[in-house]
Amino acid sequence: MAVAKKDQERITYAWMYGAQTRKDGKERSVPEYWTEFSEAWLQGFDGVRAGEPLPTVSDNIEAELNDSAVNKPENAP
Numbered sequence: 001m002a003v004a005k006k007d008q009e010r011i012t013y014a015w016m017y018g019a020q021t022r023k024d025g026k027e028r029s030v031p032e033y034w035t036e037f038s039e040a041w042l043q044g045f046d047g048v049r050a051g052e053p054l055p056t057v058s059d060n061i062e063a064e065l066n067d068s069a070v071n072k073p074e075n076a077p
Contacts, residue, residue, distance in 0.1 A: 011040040011050075018044025 014037035022028075022045045030038040043050065 011037055014038075014040040015044035015050045018042060019047070021045055022047070 014034045017034065018030075018041035028042070028045050030041050034041045040050070
């Protein structure tokens with residue numbers, strides 16, 4: 001889902017403020033200021049990772065790549 005840069009920044013800040021609120025020992029209630037981004041705020045409070053999950057690298061990455069995949073051919077300019 002494409003999100004405008006300004007909205008993405010606000011989502012990130014809402015998540016960070018939610019996480020900080022939990023660390024400060026305050027209650028789990030979204031402040032009025034963050035109502036529009038309440039889902040991100042609550043995810044931060046609950047310790048859910050922000051954003052998309054990171055892609056995983058397979059354990060056998062070296063076996064998947066061979067020399068021809070990573071080296072430039074000898075006759076290449």
